[in-house]
Amino acid sequence: MTTTPADALSELDLRVLAFEHDRARHDRSKEAEIRVEFEMSPARYYQVLDRVIDSPAALAHDPQLVTRLQRLRRARTAARAARRFVQPGAAPDPREEDR
Numbered sequence: 001m002t003t004t005p006a007d008a009l010s011e012l013d014l015r016v017l018a019f020e021h022d023r024a025r026h027d028r029s030k031e032a033e034i035r036v037e038f039e040m041s042p043a044r045y046y047q048v049l050d051r052v053i054d055s056p057a058a059l060a061h062d063p064q065l066v067t068r069l070q071r072l073r074r075a076r077t078a079a080r081a082a083r084r085f086v087q088p089g090a091a092p093d094p095r096e097e098d099r
Contacts, residue, residue, distance in 0.1 A: 008055070008056075008057035009052070009055065009057050009058060009061060012038075012048065013048075013052045013055070013057075013058065014061075015037075015038070016038075016045070016048055016049055016052050017052060017058060017061065017062055017065060017066075019033075019034075019037060019038075020049065020065060020069060021062065021065050049069070050073065053066050053069045053070055053073070
């Protein structure tokens with residue numbers, strides 16, 4: 001018997017990938033659906049999703065979806081890292097006032 005990449009994924013992993021395939025956007029209704037569909041908090045769901053998209057089996061199962069999700073995660077991480085925080089007592093950046 002040969003194993004397929006999907007064999008290495010749990011039922012939950014496959015459900016998470018299917019859910020992400022069907023629901024690309026991140027909004028409040030998606031978070032409500034996560035609570036109903038998976039009976040877990042959105043924070044826990046995204047922890048599971050991060051684990052799943054790091055799995056070689058998930059990449060083999062649906063490479064287009066997994067690479068898109070990894071790319072979005074990298075973009076969010078880079079955006080967080082690029083934020084500049086004002087030190088307490090420091091003068092704010094004048095460009096911030098223009099926003």
